[in-house]
Amino acid sequence: MTGSLMAAAAPRTASGKRRRRAPAWLAAVPLLAFTAIAFGVPAVAMLGGALTVDDPATGVSSYGTENLTASLQGAYLTALLGSVKLSATAAGLAALLGLPLAQAVVSSGSRALREAVLTASGVLANFGGVPLAFAFVATLGNSGVLTRHLGLAEQGWSLYSFWGLVLVYLYFLIPLMVLTITPALDGLRTQWREAARNNGATGLQYWRHVALPVLLPSLLGGLVLLFGSAFAAYATAAAMVGSAVPLVTLQISDAISGNVLVGQENVALALSLDMVVIAGLVMAVYLPLQRRSSRWLA
Template identity: 85%
Template sequence: MTAVVTEADPGLVAAASVKRRPRTGGWLAVLPLLAFVTIAFGLPALAMLNGAFTVKDPATGATSYTTANMTASVQGAYLTALLGSVELSAVSALLAAVLGLPLAQAVVTSRFPALREAVLTASGVLANFGGVPLAFAFVATLGNAGVLTRQFGLTDKGWDLYSFWGLAIVYLYFLIPLMVLTITPALDGLRVQWREAARNNGATGLQYWLHVALPVLAPSLLGGLVLLFGSAFAAYATAAAMVGSSIPLVTLQIADAISGNVLVGQENVALALSLDMVLIAGLVMAVYLPLRRRSARWLA
């Protein structure tokens, strides 16, 4: 039996050598990013985790590990503030999603590219406009002595900017643009053929949205809700400048605990509250990620 020797294809040899070549260059390029993430996020997270389970004895100064801080963070005023933040964030995120989706759809279906670019650019600016300037703008406009409040007599009609619903409306100012930016790429992924196929089978526009578009967009919508919830949940400066401590919010409780406005030596309770916020955000993300992977297969 004789062996048959054939000349190897140079292209196959080159491809095989490329596959065997170690990809060390890619890892080296990522090292600066990994170092930044470790320093900027990893170290503070470890410090928060350590402090949340640490108690210092005021007499001896000795520290010990315990769950007392975590227990205190879910009791009394701290629990009320935590639930208040969850409620405010959920309501604001839901309203922003409901209002932002049709606005994003109008932008996607617009025949004027200039209008689309203008709306998306404005959304990018407004989504990052918050804090004290936003609070001042609403106080000057809709506060007790605001321009529109006096012009239309809103106080006599029961309007109160410094309430739960007043703060929710203020949050919508930056949450709706954020929703537009988040959901627009998903709306772009809806294929024209799907709408045409639904129309050819006798489906109305409402039926197309209920049975085709919304099921495909559901994971992306949920992802937008998660992002909006997180943005509202972590907001501090706007609420602090507008309502102070009149509305219980966990971010305001953390600030009070750190500064000692309520009780001295509650810094570690503030770290426990921060850990509670991280755990809530992690639970929300755990629901979102599996659905996000499912949506990516349809919109790819």
């Protein structure tokens, strides 16, 4: 009786009023404020600039969709489709190569090997830009070490092409795939393999009917993540191929700097808005896949 009275009186203050707890969502206010400032303000500015049309004769600004229309025509559309094609190709190859590599590391049972591979993957997944472009130019460029020693130039090899850029992108996409898919591979239960073996299934049948269906959401989610990473890459392509391969990030840079036409800054904002829309669609696919895979592998 005395304990219950003390428990009932504990939440009350000295004035007899019950103490009110702060709502849980207040803890997220700093994060929400940072997100609104860091992402919301640039997004609104981008949208406003993309819809702003400047009259070259009078200099009067008005709102319209001319910039968005221009961003989906001619060379701009070619660059946008080129980025999608490059990103999809590089992401697909990285997923095909990264999955067996991650499985080999997981099934090895060596903790040292696992830590070494994951640490190296974390470093290589973030190694890009001008240093990566320089490394490949020095190795596989027109006068690169391997190009001269293996006679690749005589065989028609060119680093400054679509497939050369795909090869460079694989350098950081494959490690990213290893980092993405390794937790999903860890979630595969050994009991599933044993049950499949006890029922007469071969290793190939186990992967076809058990492992891959369970891993499919994670695989597709990793593929989407690789696509987004390749789609947003700029510095590596700019330093290596320039305008030889049409990419939307390079078109944005040219429009801002006025390399092609002066006064195309708003078209660059429209191209950036196109990229945001595509990235939003990518995330809309990725998040449900991530939630679905977590239910199986939790």
